[in-house]
Amino acid sequence: MKHLFFLFFFTQLVLGQEFTAVTKTPLVASSFIGIDSYQNSYFVKDRVLHKEGPDGSFVFNDLQLGNITSADIINPLKIVLFYEDTNTVVLLDNKLNAIERINFNTLPEFINVSTATNAGNNRLWIFNIDTQQLELYNYRDQRKVTVSQPFAGKLLAQSSNFNYCAVLTEQKVRIFNSYGSLLSEKASDGYQNLALQDTNLLVTKGSELFLITENSEAPIKLPVFEKAPKDLYLTKDFLYIYDGNNLHTFSIKNPK
Template sequence: MKKLHLYLLFLIFPFHCIISQQQKVQVTPVSIQKIDADIFEGYDGLGNSYYIKNNIFFKKDENNIWQYKNVTLGKITKVDLQNPLKIVLFYENFNSVVLLDNQLNEVQKINFSKNPIPLVVTATGISSQNQLWVYDSLNQQIGLFDYLKNNYKAVSTSFPESIKMYQSDFNTFYWIDNNNNWFSCDIFGKITTKGKIADFDFIEIINDQQFIYSKNNVLIFEDLKKKGKYKIEISEKTFQKFYYKDQILSIFTSKGIINYKITTP
């Protein structure tokens, strides 16, 4: 009888896993915003939108539009909006970062090649205490760059560059390698393996256990801790990019931005 019970549990458990993976997250449309943009970058806490058009960076509220343009640095590679008073624009081809204030005035320009110890930066983002996260491909290390003191310190051990995607917050640098393995590094240099992620076209990390990704215009919310995978039901059949912040899922299409209220499981 005991063996029978174990056998039944073995049969039931994977069935529940399959059901969990097929569950869906319902969303509620809350607003639509028309926008003329090549790339939508997201919103800040006040609802201001940020986007790129013709390699010009824009900020827009209900009444005003600000812009920043720097033709000498080439294409904008990545934008970090975590601190709207200190926006980070990364120009990878010129190994440079530009810091902007909340009206998109240039506060500081950093050329990592001119650092006393030259760096070749392939990933960067805002960190805490006047610092930037940087991945230096010369030494293959994650480090912190103090942009007030122009001082750099490596915090991680060396590892081969294999960064398919990266994202950071003030205390943690996340990256996914070419084999879809997810890692994190804290400000003390501790590297943690988070898990394996399914193949994706675009991904947004919510926290150290949860993320949303798209594949072939299908949106999936996944929770590694709960081992749950859920399809997000939206009406758009195709989209260029999505953005998640504070339970608002923004879908960027050729027609504009559709914002949904979403409650993650």
Template sequence: MRTLSYIFLFLLCTSTVKAQDSLFRLRKTLKITGAQLAVDNLDNLYVLSNNEQLKKYSPNGDSIAVYNEVKRFGKLHTLDATNPLKLLLYYKDFATVVILDRVLGLRASLDLRRHNIQQASAIGLSYDNNIWVFDALNYKLKKVDEQGNQLMETEDFRALFNTSFQPTTIIDQNNSLYLYDPAIGVYQFDHFGTFQKKYPITKWQNIAVVGKHIVGITGSALHAFNTSTLLQQQYQFPSSFGSFSQYIIGNTALFGLGKESVQVYSFQF
């Protein structure tokens, strides 16, 4: 019976549907350029420029603020814009998290190594405005505050899952915590670090959680995995999308970063 259940789950998870180009409707074009893009839950845009400045724009493309010290700790690894009031910049090579306020003013700088976290494979903002960190040396998920004080930690993931699961992305959304390892899948936890489910999602880029869907990009398509029905759908991008260097998935929009602009497309599953 268990084998039949696994087969049924596999069939559900691997079903795909290709949608027509009409799914993506151009909402607006913003004259914004840069090398990397992030979006918060209010559709404010954060753009890392080619000269290593971090710029914040309103949903209409109006300039709001600039942060000029992006290169202070080397190469920026992760930009978490979950909360527009608290931006996280993670520098993996130096295990350092820089915390900015809503106008990109420096709020705090946290050296994780000083708090016995030598290698963090991923960080993310928690629902209570603390910081989730996955410690890649001891395979534990930890929560720390801005001062680096440890608030909680999980068991060793190697004992919990019997695998070398190391997430590269942490998303705290919809009263759940999602950890993504592109080689293994998405693991869902509650806010106490208790494991709930595993989803067979691999090799996706720029994943996000939108309602009941885990969404991501592969090549020229958007994928959506419904966590309630376990159905996966694939939506092929129109040929006009070919010039974008990066895609970001927001709550109600898809953002494409081009050479001369950011194009915003509405979509609905």
């Protein structure tokens, strides 16, 4: 088969979860961000964030901030847009209007940040490059709390929700909770990207995709793409894979 596609011509059963191919939609984008709880799609094209769906069509751009490093849509009413080039976070409303900016360069205590995602309650999960530590930062009172011990190795990816944060380095993949407890730590084995849903992880390694759960002793290999997936987004009910040309949607049926 020449199509870049999971070999999901059948339903794949993994630890009681059924993954079934649903749609394949053409998408021209620099990167795919995800689908929010209202079924709006978010993607970046030419350094501009786009939102398309039932709520309408909206865009946000601030080219002077540089390239968009990441966008966190877990709360579609307060989207977290991060620009690593300028060490800045922009918070957006549901129409992609800027409602607040956090410039880590101008804080009373400078923080050199490589990732920033939503932790809820006016907080962000951030990775401090200078200390090599994961931190929770409250942008309302400009206070940070260290969550982790320093990491060895370069941070490759971060994925989070309000309760948990997963970080991938060259050596390890770790999951922390919002109280600072290390929930799991596993060898990365060459992983390149990850997507988190609760405490379940999907990780990529070249053209391979693996599922890591709290109870699995080893990563579970899922049916393979013909080449490396470009972007992942995981929710409780759906898995989205962007291959650079098409967005593939898979439904997830969890065991009762």
